[in-house]
Amino acid sequence: MSAPTIGVLALQGDVREHLAALEAAGAKAVQVRRLEELDAVDGLVIPGGESTTISKLALTFGLMDRLRERVSAGMPAYGSCAGMILLADKILDPRSGQETIGGIDMIVRRNAFGRQNESFEATVEMPAVPGGPVEGVFIRAPWVESTGAAAETLASYDGHPVAVRQRHLLATAFHPELTGDQRVHALFTQMVRSAH
Numbered sequence: 001m002s003a004p005t006i007g008v009l010a011l012q013g014d015v016r017e018h019l020a021a022l023e024a025a026g027a028k029a030v031q032v033r034r035l036e037e038l039d040a041v042d043g044l045v046i047p048g049g050e051s052t053t054i055s056k057l058a059l060t061f062g063l064m065d066r067l068r069e070r071v072s073a074g075m076p077a078y079g080s081c082a083g084m085i086l087l088a089d090k091i092l093d094p095r096s097g098q099e100t101i102g103g104i105d106m107i108v109r110r111n112a113f114g115r116q117n118e119s120f121e122a123t124v125e126m127p128a129v130p131g132g133p134v135e136g137v138f139i140r141a142p143w144v145e146s147t148g149a150a151a152e153t154l155a156s157y158d159g160h161p162v163a164v165r166q167r168h169l170l171a172t173a174f175h176p177e178l179t180g181d182q183r184v185h186a187l188f189t190q191m192v193r194s195a196h
Ligand SMILES: NC(=O)CC[C@H](N)C(=O)O
Pocket: 047, 048, 049, 050, 051, 052, 080, 081, 082, 083, 085, 110, 111, 139, 140, 141, 142
């Protein structure tokens, strides 16, 4: 397959950084705001930002049902931070009315690292990514409270999973798009290639 077309859900959040990381990882990266754009991509990144806002805008723009349909039909998706929350089947402490796309059998806790640790960097061992540990940028990050049998933990920090894969779905609590290291995006691009 030539370069896969990977969309970045461009409703709110750090869209530009993901587009750049995907291009550097060898994908053709495009913004997704409309149904036709969503239907045209081989895979989708859900960026970091504010999960409540992204979820509300996805409902307002009429994208939520199609996102769920495509994810459950096997479209590869990768969520960082707020995107991880959106790919979780369950949020432990949802704001009222907060909906997710779901797909990964896990429960996440929003803003889990607490006020003292609103933002920090940490070295994270993630053996699925070749070439050594990754530098994790955590910004009001969630952690994974528990995972079901189908979800594989790829990395943990402070005793909690912070990177999870379930078949065609990938999620990290941290933001690899902010570090200039494209290895996590390369892993996702590889997942998109092998889904075709
Ligand atoms: N950096 C982020 O994406 C933060 C996520 C945000 N705390 C949320 O709950 O959606």
